[in-house]
Amino acid sequence: MSSLWLPILMAVPVLGAIVVALLPKGSTTLAKQVTLLVSLVVLALTLVMAFQFPNAAGERFKFxxxxxxxxxxxxxxxxxxDGIALVLIALSAVLVPIVVLASWHDADGVKAADGTVVAPKRSVKTYFSLLLVLEAMMIGVFAATDVFLFYVFFEAMLIPMYFMIGSYGGAQRSYAAVKFLLYSLFGGLLMLVAVIGLYVVAGQGTFMFPELVGAIQDPATQKWLFAGFFIAFAIKAPLWPVHTWLPDAAAQAPAGAAVLLVGVLDKVGTFGMLRFCLELFPDAAKAFTTPIIVLAVISIIYGAIVAIGQTDMKRLIAYTSISHFGFIVMGVFAMSQVAQAGAALYMVNHGFATGALFLAAGFLIARRGSPHIADYGGVQKVTPVLAGFFLVAGLAGLSLPGLSSFVSEFMVMIGTYSSEAFGSGALAAAAIVSALAVILAAVYILWMVQRALNGPTAEPVKAFKDLNAREVWVLAPLVALIIGFGFFPKPLLDVINPAVTSTLVNVQVHNPGVAEKGAGQ
Structure with missing residues (x-):
């Protein structure tokens, strides 16, 4: 018997988007309120579904x-x-109402420090309708068990995000939106070819993922199909050297849209690697592991080094995410239980940490009208609450022990270092080199904090007001989750681990602690 949980979770935001779009002209406040209510309903339904998720052995996919x-x-x-898809859907459901609150005035126009309008006022109803449509797409892409349906959601997500960046972003929004779209469409085209090839070669007459696992036996064919999927996912992730769209898109997008872009949409890339690249093409995944690990390590170090030199706050955060995604990719292809569980956990924790940092930066930018770090100084003396949230989010970004990102990063490095998947010291070397990013992260985060929050108070900063109640409600839940999962990640890991075990069994990697099971479980 089919479960209605997931169809309902997708239908509610779509219906909400239609209601918001059909509201009378001028009903801007009502549009915001309806959007917030719908997103909270989706969150409540997601939490109820999550509490009913069984961790017991049995069929891999639930609901x-x-x-x-x-x-x-x-x-x-x-x-x-499965457990990995569930926690990512939960991440989406948590972030959307937070983004709605944070974006309360994002469609009202943005002014620079000199008073010029860099983002003119746009339709409020359209912006919040796009948010709800995007939420439905994000739930759908993680829930899809049909490969063709996954591809449809993979591409459809581009549409609302393109308009959110291109219509509601900063001064260079058109350039950033087109660049984001072209990169994503190129990757999507390669993936479409690979999806069709998978269907034809497998000869199963279906696109259902469980029935396609193990269907492609020829190693050469696996490599070609793997390449089509992997390049699309590497662009989405983003992985060096196909990362250049992200800093532009994140810098020009409204803060709320940037949170969903980096916090959720980009996770589709790493989720796709873990779900589709490894399980559908296990021989190819093993063959390409070394070059992919090299690319991941380059992303880790490159993203951290380039972040140090950024003068734009949002671009700095975007480059830190390139470094973090390198860790996730490394964990996925280390193919050990600890590393892959750490990578899946990192996807969730990165969404909370980077989301909080983008939003705190967005609140600063809204007060000053400038994204440049040099335009701030002494913020903590004037707005101590905002500065405190900014500091905690920044410390989560550098994976300070006690905060959630530390658990994920530590698991990825330890799991990669100790992986016996290939009986080689290459993974241990990659883990050692990647550890340099810990030092670099301290540099780029603490230097940004020093320049923006400490030191002499800049004259325009003296007029700042501290966070209002709405803004506190935006940041407080994220900080609570960052601290809570930093000390107690077990609820997430209990859900993630069985799915990771199933992945490793399907990839047929010898891994201590993974019980032998039939493929597809």
Whole structure:
């Protein structure tokens, strides 16, 4: 019997978006209120579903629902979640209402320090409708168990984000939006070719993921199909050297949109690597492990070094994310239980930490009208609450022990260093080199904090007001989650670990502690 949980979770924000779009002209406040209410309903439903998620052994995917979509081609509207998909859907459901609150005035226009309008006022209803449509797409892409359906959501997510950047972003919003779209469409085209190739070569007459696991046996064919999927996911992640769209898009997007872009949409890339690249093409994944690990280490170090030299606050945070995504990719391809569980946990914790940092930076920028770090100074003397939240978010970004990112990063490095998947010292060397990023992270975060929050108070900063109640409600839940999961990550790991075990079994990697199971479990 099909479960209605996931179809309902996708339908509620879509219906909410329609309601918001049909509200009378001028109902801007009502549009915001309806959007917030709908996002809170989605969060409540997600939490209820999550508490019903069984960790006991059995079928891998829970809350499954499968309906014929295009029967002549074996395409289904097939959804279901394992532990990894569940925590990422929960991440999306948590971030959206926070972003709605944070974005309360994002469509009202943005003024620079000199008073010029760099982002003119746009339709408020359209902006919040796009947020709800995007939420439905994010839930769908993580829940899809049909590969073609996954591809549809993978591409459809581009549309609302493109308009959120291009219509509501900063002065160079058009350039950033087009660059984001072109990179993503190029990757999506390669993935479409690989999806069609997978369907034809597998000869199963279906796109359902569980039935395609193990269907491609020829190593050469696996490599070609793997390349199509991996390049698309590497662009989405983003992984060096196909990362250059991210700093522009994140810098020009409204702060709330940047949170969803970096905190959730980019996770589709690393989620796709873990789900599809490894399990559908295990031989190819093993063959390409060394070059991918090299790219991941380059991303880790490159992102951290370039972040140090940034003068724009949002671009700095974007480059730190390139470094963090390098850790996630390294953990995925280390192919050990600890490393992959750490990578999946990192996807969630990075969303909370980077989301909090983007939003705190957004509140600063809204007060000053400038993203340049040099335009601030002495903020903590004038707005101590905002400075305190900014500091905690920054410390989470550098993976300070006691905060959630530390657990993830530590698991990835330890799991990579101790991995016996290939009986080689290459992974241990990669883990050692990646540890340099810990030092670099301290440099780029603490230097930004020193320049923006400490020192003499800049004259324009003296007029700042501290966080209001709405802004506190935006940041407080994220900081609570960062601290809570920093000390007690077990609830997330209990859900993630069985899915990681299933992945390693399907990839047929010898890994201590992973029980032998049948493929597809």
């Amino acid at each position: 499954e629902a499968t309906y014929d979509w295009i029967p002549s081609f074996g395409v289904h509207f097939g959804v279901g979640v």
